[in-house]
Amino acid sequence: MKRFGQLIHLKPEGADEYIKQHASVWPGVLKMLTTCHIINYSIFKKDLVLFSYFEYTGSDFEGDMAIMAADDETQRWWNVVKPLMEPIETRSVGEFWADMVEIFHLD
Secondary structure, three states: OEEEEEEEEEOHHHHHHHHHHHOOOOHHHHHHHHHOOEEEEEEEEEOOEEEEEEEEOOOOHHHHHHHHHHOHHHHHHHHHHHHHEEOOOOOOOOOOOEEOOOOOOOO
């Protein structure tokens, strides 16, 4: 299992809509997350900063993310929520949500 932490900004004009959308995430999107071995997924908000945490239990992260990206309902979901966010400037090339480095964990 691998833990992920990620950061992104909310656009001021998109914050309320983002919260509203996540109050009832589409069932197909939730199913795709679990199909792609994502568990314990949480998103936290502080002002206009979002922090996400999830655990990946599969053996081919890139392959599972490609499966998720190819899913029609996930694509429709992303078309709704992505315009509400603004990637952080220090993200790596190709990232939308910026991956963080885990420096401590206690079980």
